[in-house]
Amino acid sequence: MYSKVTLMCLVAVALGRPDKPVPTGYGYAPPTPAYTPPQPSYSAPQPTYEKHEKGMPFDFEYAVKDHYKGVDFDHNANSDGKVVNGQYRVVLPDGRTQIVTYTADHHNGYQAEVTYEGEAQYPEPKPYKPAPSYSAPAPSYSAPAPTYEQPKPLYVAPQH
Template structure:
C-alpha cells in the first residue's frame, strides 16, 4: 500500500510556485504601467481672452399712442459709451402713467427712479348676476318621457 506523507519537497514546490506567480503578476503590472496611456487629445483652444473695449455711443426713442385701444407707452435712451441714461413710460390698467427714469454705468451699476402720474381708478363693484341654468328642452330619457309598451302574449 502507498501511504502519502507530507514531505518537505512538495511544500517547497508549492511555495516556489506561489512566488513565481506573484513575480509574474508584478512583472506584467510593471510592463503595463510603462505602456503609453491613450485618452482624449488636449483641447485645441486656449482660455478665452477678455478684452476691455470702449462702449459705443448710441441713442434711440420710440412712442406709441392709440386712444381707440387705450395704448400709450414709449421709451428713450442715450449713451456716450460709458454712461447710459434713459426712461420709459406706460399707462397702467388702473389709469395711472408709470415713468421709469434710469442711469447705468460700470461704477454705480443700474439706478432707477419710478414715478406715477394720476390717480388709480378701479371699476365700480357690481354683484355677480344670479345663476340661471340654460334653457332647453327636457332630456329625452327618464321615466316621465317613456311610453309603456303594449303587452303581448305568446298566443298571438
C-alpha cells in the first residue's frame, strides 16, 4: 500500500514539472500576432502666439470700500486696442496698501511695478475672553386668572 502511494506521488510530481512544455491539445498551436503598431504621423504644432486679433479700446474702473469689514480695493484700466494700462490697489492684512501699476501688450507682455504704502503693523494678540453665559430670563408675566364661574347644574333635583 505504501509503495502504491509513493508511486502515485512520484507520477504526480513528474507530470507537474515546471520545465515541461504547455500542451497544445489536438495539434492546436496559438497563432502568433500579426499586428504591428502604426508609426506616429503627426507634425509639430504651429505657434499661434504670433497671430492675434486687434483688441477693442476700453476704459473701466471700480472700487469697493467697506469700513465695517475692513475691505478696501480698486482697479482701473484703459486700452487703445493695442496697449492696456492699469492700476489696482488693495489694503493688506498688515495695514499696508499694495499698488500694482501695469502695462500689457503683445510685444512686451505684462509688465508690472509693485509698490507699498504705509508701514506694516503687527499688534499683540488680545487674550481670549469667552462670551458671557446667560441664565434663562425670569418670566415677565403672571399666571392667568380664571375667567369662568362655578358651573350651575342643568337638572332639577328630585323631590322626596
